[in-house]
Amino acid sequence: MAAAAQASAKRVPNSVLGMIIFVATEIMFFAGLMSAHTIAKATVLGGVWPPAGQPRLPVERTAINTAILLLSGILLLIGNRRMSTQRESALRYVAAAIACGIAFVGLQGVEWFGLLREGLTMTSSSHGAFFYLIVGAHALHAVAAIIALTWVYLLMRAGKFVPSRFAATQVFWYFVVVVWPVIYLRVYL
Amino acid sequence: MKLRRISAVAALSLIPAAGWSCPACMVNDPKTASTYLGMTLILSALPLILVGGLGYWFWRKQS
Numbered sequence: 001m002a003a004a005a006q007a008s009a010k011r012v013p014n015s016v017l018g019m020i021i022f023v024a025t026e027i028m029f030f031a032g033l034m035s036a037h038t039i040a041k042a043t044v045l046g047g048v049w050p051p052a053g054q055p056r057l058p059v060e061r062t063a064i065n066t067a068i069l070l071l072s073g074i075l076l077l078i079g080n081r082r083m084s085t086q087r088e089s090a091l092r093y094v095a096a097a098i099a100c101g102i103a104f105v106g107l108q109g110v111e112w113f114g115l116l117r118e119g120l121t122m123t124s125s126s127h128g129a130f131f132y133l134i135v136g137a138h139a140l141h142a143v144a145a146i147i148a149l150t151w152v153y154l155l156m157r158a159g160k161f162v163p164s165r166f167a168a169t170q171v172f173w174y175f176v177v178v179v180w181p182v183i184y185l186r187v188y189l
Numbered sequence: 190m191k192l193r194r195i196s197a198v199a200a201l202s203l204i205p206a207a208g209w210s211c212p213a214c215m216v217n218d219p220k221t222a223s224t225y226l227g228m229t230l231i232l233s234a235l236p237l238i239l240v241g242g243l244g245y246w247f248w249r250k251q252s
Contacts, residue, residue: 012250024239031235035228042224 013164019171026141030179033137034186037130050127055118057131057188058111065107066184069142072100073177076149080170083161094153097173101146108139134187138180145169145176 041049050056079093112132120128152169155161 012247020243024243027239028235031232035232038228039221039224042221043218 013167015164015168016171019168023171023175026175027179030134030137030183033130033134034182037134037186040126040130044126051125054125054127055115055120058114059188061107061111062184062188065104065111066181068100068107069104069177069180072097072104073174075100076170076173080166083163083166087161091153091156094149094156098146098149098153101142101149101173101176105139105142105146108135108142131187134183138176138183141172141179142176145173149173 044051046052075093076097079090079097082090082093112135115131120131122129122132148169152166156166
């Protein structure tokens with residue numbers, strides 16, 4: 001009986017394994033985009049990036065946004081730690097993590113609106129094309145992760161807590177959180 | 190016939206001074222060349238690191 005319980009604890013749930021494999025493919029996807037961007041940056045005529053006449057990206061404002069996203073990752077981690085002992089408190093942390101994620105996407109939207117008004121579009125230059133492609137791909141992942149996390153949160157609130165489902169959603173959320181600083185360092189700085 | 194064919198191929202191979210499979214990799218600018226090299230190394234190593242990391246994690250979890 002004890003041996004069976006130990007073996008069960010060692011087993012990785014299918015949903016978590018599937019999510020890890022999916023995240024691995026996503027890492028390759030973002031690595032390909034970052035690689036193309038790095039090469040375009042290195043081979044730009046005149047060696048100046050962003051190219052002349054193109055708006056500069058809001059580095060400071062995005063740094064604050066980056067901190068908000070990192071905070072959401074930390075909050076989710078704390079929520080996960082408390083899930084088995086203090087369920088109500090854990091749910092509050094998960095809700096706060098979702099709120100930080102929504103704030104991140106909202107602020108990104110505001111930033112995009114400003115950049116579009118300044119003339120940075122998908123077709124204005126390779127700078128604009130790479131910016132919207134890479135940051136847009138991340139934003140899509142962030143929105144998908146927020147939807148998944150909200151769904152899991154609502155189920156947990158309704159008393160339908162499935163640990164493997166929560167764990168798989170967390171894997172995806174941590175991916176969204178961890179890949180962003182890399183994008184910020186490569187695209188914005 | 191076979192010898193003539195081999196000689197023709199050998200003669201053709203002497204025509205270009207250098208036949209690079211990827212012409213962009215041999216650009217004159219050292220910064221660009223090193224960027225290509227760096228990105229090639231990263232993209233080649235990344236799948237191995239991911240699969241290796243996953244395997245290591247499984248091994249640690251089982252042991």
